[in-house]
Amino acid sequence: MSDSDVHNDEGNAGALAAQLAQANERIAQMSEELDGLQVEQKLTHKLAAAGAIDLEAAVLVARARIDGKTEADVDKCVTQLRKEKAYLFGGPAQIATPRKTATAKDRVAHNQAALEQAAKKAARTGSRIDLQRYLNLRRSVM
Secondary structure (H helix, E strand, O other): OOHHHHHHHHHHHHHHHHHHHHHHHHHHHHHHHHHHHHHHHHHHHHHHHHOEOOHHHHHHHHHHHHOOOOOOHHHHHHHHHHHHOHHHEOOOOOOOOOOOOOOOOOHHHHHHHHHHHHHHHHHHHOOHHHHHHHHHHHHHHO
16 A cells, blocks of 8 residues: 555545534434424424414414423423413304494394293293294204
């Protein structure tokens, strides 16, 4: 072996070591990104199961709170977020109706009350006339 072969081998070894270091850094970076995506996916599933209305906003807030913590804190974060920011989560099922003004009656609530009364009366009396009235009301409301 000549001197040029020895210098050539040392140069190749240095280049290979640099490539190996770059590959290791890239692997570490990809691993961190994967962990972040897994945490975000768990948050999304947990928040969706908790009934989040605005899922994207809830994930952003929860992710900011969890940043740097372990995945075990996901459940705690979701329960705390549900307590502190209840407006991000759905409450009881509500019918989307316009809000009533001072002079207008809430027709949906009135119709619902009339429907319930007709159903109770039809069940109580067993009369065909009462049943027909209930079914007609139900058809007009729903």
